[in-house]
Amino acid sequence: MTAPAGRWAAAFRRGGRPRGGAAPGTAPTTRPDKGPDQAAFDRRLLPPLVLGSVLNPINTSILAVSLVPIGAAFGAAPAQTAWLVSALYLATAIGQPVVGRLIDLYGPRRLYLAGMALGGLAGLVGTFAPNLGVLIAARVVLGFGTCAGYPAAMYLIRSEADRTGRDSPAGILTLLAVASQTVAVIGPPLGGLLIALGGWRSTLALNVPLAAVGFLFGMWRLPRTDVPPRREGTRLAAELDLAGMLLFAGALVTLLLFLMNPHVELWWLLALTAALAVGFVVREVRAGKPFVDVRVLRGNLPLVTTYARALLAYLVAYAFLYGYTQWTEEGRGLSASQAGFIQLPLFATAIVVSTTMGRSTDIRVKLLVGAIGQVVASSLLFLLGAGSGIWLLLLVSFAFGIPQGVLNLALQNSVYQQADPARMASSAGLLRTFSYLGAMAASAATGAFYPHRADSAGLHELAMLMLVVAALFLVITAADRSLARTGSSLAKG
Template identity: 65%
Template sequence: MTTILARIRRRDGGGRDADRFDRRLIAPMLLGSILNPVNSSIIAVSLVPIGVAFGAPPAQTAWLVSALYLATSIGQPVVGRLIDLYGPRRLYLAGATLVGVAGALGTAAPDLGVLVAARVLLGFGTCAGYPAAMYLIRSEATRTGRDSPAAVLTALAVASQTIAVIGPTLGGLLIGVGGWRATFALNIPLAGASLLLGALRLPRTPPRARSADQRLTRLVDLAGMALFAAALVALLLFLMSPAVRHLYLAAIAVAAAAGFAVRELRARTPFIDLRVLGGNAPLLASYARALLAMTVGYAVLYGFTQWLEDGRGLTATGAGLVLLFLSLSSLAVSAVTGRRAEIRGKLVVGALTQLAAGLLLLFAATAGSPIWLLLAIAVVAGVPQGLNNLANQNAVYHQADPAQIGASAGLLRTFSYLGAIVASAANAGFLAHGADTAGLHHLAAFLVCVAALFLLVTLADRSLRRITGRPGSA
């Protein structure tokens, strides 16, 4: 009886242990956070059949990829900020609903334009999952007064990496069974499961907070959000197709960014508080590392893959098997090191292995490279992906203002997608005449420079020494 009474006393009004992380939240958190990576990766195997179905060349089907990146880059910090203001439940459910609508729209799309619109909706709909998860981890640490389990943050990173790995394989299976439309239809059951889990398990906003929400509705910085979106769209469009004739896009981006800065410095409740952000050099350094890490990661993933087929002469299946070792290496490193508190050490090792991978591509990858060497390069390239993503995520968790954790987590994803766009532009530039060995070596030299910059940013960030790496710790 004494034990039962003690357990009752430890439970809050919602039936949760007052001093323990509510593990009922884990399933909706993980499901919401993988909606974006599954839609980012599954499209890779859908582009060719979609192009055949609508008679669209690669230059047009590429917008199916870009549309999701653009929408997500803009939507992540916007939705994250709304989660900070209104709590995660409503935004999570609204996002899941949008994913379901987008899935149905894509499944029935009569032309490419409608498919692009569906991808835009998917981009915005999948924006809520990750900021909501970060918000919940932080709020649980506040509620319990204890560190949230490190395994929860690790699970978020590993789940996203895992789904990114199996996304193309899953897409291939779905296309074999139901055609390319099945890759869009997949979002319907995923959205349904998210709605069910979110409705049953995510905490409701308390009445007192809801009344505060009504006052905050008038204070949402719509102008700041609009200027942020304009600057980001113009910048990403320019990076996706850098050319002198497109310099007007860069000019628009600069003008919108300047307007955004003026607006945020004057706004009573800014969308992104530039005063706080500008004074938080460690957080800015983490965003810079995220951009640099994803630049290297995406450039290796797509550039190395293309070279394996065009430069080394492997079949698509053979190239996929080589890349499987990269993915397994990344997942293994995340699983083994995820519970370790160290952040700076992971980033330093991640930077050094990035450098090693770039140097191997530069000096060891040739048209006659043996398979064992290609597998070794893949394993080395997977190590930093398993270290850097998780370490940057944990760093942002500790460096961000707790009141703006949703927006801060969203910005982390935005900078990551900026890195993806830079990588895409680098691949297009260095492999413009084909993914031959010379082009790969030029790309590798670029990656060595980016990895060296990543290492310098990490070594210069002394604040990393003060982070214990344990969620919820000071």
């Protein structure tokens, strides 16, 4: 371990961070037009940070009300349209740590702009997709396009802390969480409105203006990064650990192929997944510059536990988002616009909870509130049936809003405190990767429990899975003593 890296590691073990200076391995950023207050967070960065972070959530929430109309348009069952969910999250799960590592090495500007361009392209392809296969391909492109926003945001927040010599305000992290919740509020009703006015294709076309605005803000506000000469040209392959990336991607692809069609005769996919995963770990241990430094993860159990919690939490969250919304349309008989408005209490509550609890630095309390909330909310799904009143549907949506708001914020704060600052962007990317692994598992479960249509029996089976996963999340959180130390150095702002 180099001396600078040792200084960061020693500071982490003490529960703090060294003040001043850039994290090891990062390049300086230039801001020729900096304002007079050099010790304050540069709030001119906020528009591109927020726009980059919300492109994925808005596509997530809009798709929840689009799945049934898309299935009707192409004659596809829920088990087939589930690929629209899984394809995006597979691409994002693979791309987030890759792009995060590139941002750690080269800075956020170019990666952010490239991501916005891909997002716009995906919107165009999806708008004119002639069949389900092309639409799935557009979602893959969109997944890669949304990879840069969140790692870039976390990188810039960390770099601002290094520049000012103090931790960035907790309010900045809260803003990112609240922004994601806000667009999620807008997503379902907006999706329902767009479908009513222009059909499901208009929900894909929305990405074109969003990506254009994000691109312009990125060009205008993001700082340019001075890339060290040793990272140019032929050294790129060595810096990126392409072998590790391919093994990582291969393991995710084979795992998803099995999850989307879990039959005994496909056992070999699980065996191949295990082999690729073992090969990935061996490769990363031996690599001089690993894609994912498993040695650091091995010595940072709190961060590993946070990633495990993210997988469990988002499995429940996405199973509800897609499984419940499809049920309200097919099992309960609501229109797409009505199903979208039924989701409003969830996301509105999440905004209030995120804003309120964002003022607290006690991450353990946030996680416990979220875990208990998921257990209670999952239990309410057993009360639903084809004749359930609208008031009960709204109550269930409200109940899920509490864990939705608090867990997103708590997990984000956890990574900010637990990760090596020199790998903040890639660590943030890995958080999203594990979140999307949960989303893929939720998509596979939804397809399995809704083989032909989203009926009440399938919803109750899905609810049982969600309840078990939520209970496991609660047990892991309650037993984690390291959480008492996490969050103590978050600055309030």
